[in-house]
Amino acid sequence: MDLLIEGGTIVPCTPGGESFPGDVLVEDGALRALGPGAREARRGPVRVLDARGCAVLPGLVHAHVHLCQTLFRGMADDLPLLDWLRTRIWPLEAAHDPESLRASADLGLVELLKGGGTTLLDMGTVHHHDAVFEALRDCGVRAFSGKAMMDVGAGVPRGLREGLRASLATSDTLRARWDEAEGGRLRYAFAPRFILSCTKKLLQETVSLARAHGCLLHTHAAEHPGERDAVRALHGKDDVDALAELGLQGPDTILAHGVQLTLAQMRAAAKAGTRVVHCPSANLKLGSGVARVSALRKAGVVVGLGADGAACNNNLDLFVELRHAALLAKGGGNTRALPAREALSLATLDGARALGIDHLVGSLEPGKRADVVVVDLTGAHTEPWGGPVERVVYAAQARDVKHVVVNGRVLVKDRALTTMDEERVVARAREEAVKVQARAGLRG
Secondary structure, eight states: OEEEEEEEEEOOOOTTOOOEEEEEEEETTEEEEEETTTGGGOOSOEEEEEOTTEEEEEOEEEEEEOGGGGGGTTSSOSOOHHHHIIIIIHHHHHTOOHHHHHHHHHHHHHHHHHTTEEEEEEEOOSSOTHHHHHHHHHHOOEEEEEOEEOSOOTTOOTTTOOOHHHHHHHHHHHHHHHTTBGGGTEEEEEEEOOGGGSOHHHHHHHHHHHHHTTOEEEEEESOOHHHHHHHHHHHSSOHHHHHHHTTOOSTTEEEEEOTTOOHHHHHHHHHHTOEEEEOHHHHHHTTOOOOOHHHHHHHTOOEEEOOBOTTSSSOOOHHHHHHHHHHHHTTTSOTTSSOHHHHHHHTTHHHHHHTTOTTTSSSOOTTSBOOEEEEEOOSTTTOSOSOHHHHHHHTOOGGGEEEEEETTEEEEETTEESSSOHHHHHHHHHHHHHHHHHHHTOOO
């Protein structure tokens, strides 16, 4: 049965598009009509979702997340990046088995979906990545995902280090199995973790393999001052420059973070078409600094927004990231930097552009896929005044998400998940977290 989202304020997130009242008609998983006449355009019975008092938005795009780390929430706090990786995250990831990895992914997806996330770009750990794709398949979200690739690196535990050929072969097997699965809802993204954990040969061959199959390339770059110094000591240059020389640049390349980018590197990224994902909360918590989003955008770089992982954030709430992105941009004294409309675009149309799917999602326009989020603006913390965009960016929270639709399928209705058992997911996550921590030999 088709769907009518009734009585809301439509926030289309198109360039220059203004909000307007009306309904949204969904047919065959796509947006057919929007506005006051949408109801009359229906051709048969429809299922109705009540959006009165709500903003109706394109689904939010999480352009950088680690579902494999959700189980580690609270296990790796108050550490700088390289210590965080070597003493906590890598040992914990090495201790994952398929059951704990599935529990971690499910827990993250409960939070993402209930917070309005409809599309995500996920980087996994080295092993058992089928478990993540199975979770993505079952919950109904739109996603790009790939196993982490690591064939070198100081402090990398044996359980994560892999040979070059094995890394490429395993990644390609996963690509063959999952890329374009579920009618194209799932896509594979090749994910060399970062330059300190990958040989030049692995990076070069990964670029060739990804481009042979039309897949995204996803890595971390220019994140933390300590990481920058280690890269310079090893390579004699910054990671973003070394990556570009090895072919990791262009519209199919997504760099998470970009905090340490110089203006010259921003201009080079813009010229190549390389995308950058801003992760404000994670960057603050790990002491990485603040990415200069206004400068990136002014240089012409497409910028998306991400929550990163629950081990370094510690939540996956894109409403928090929207607010942080907008406020941090103003920290230099310019209150006009990254206004609410531009901040929201990071999580909608620009996020979709970063992933190369803005022809499918990212804005509410007839013909696009029906990825829609309905946000209740009647709470005490969002009333009484303000435009819907400003209220969403500066005041709304994940708990205000009322309905979530992906490909025309209702995944959250009246704040309740329809494809996942939240209580069961949380209980299983608690059990598996104890097991994985014990296998890693770490204390809380």
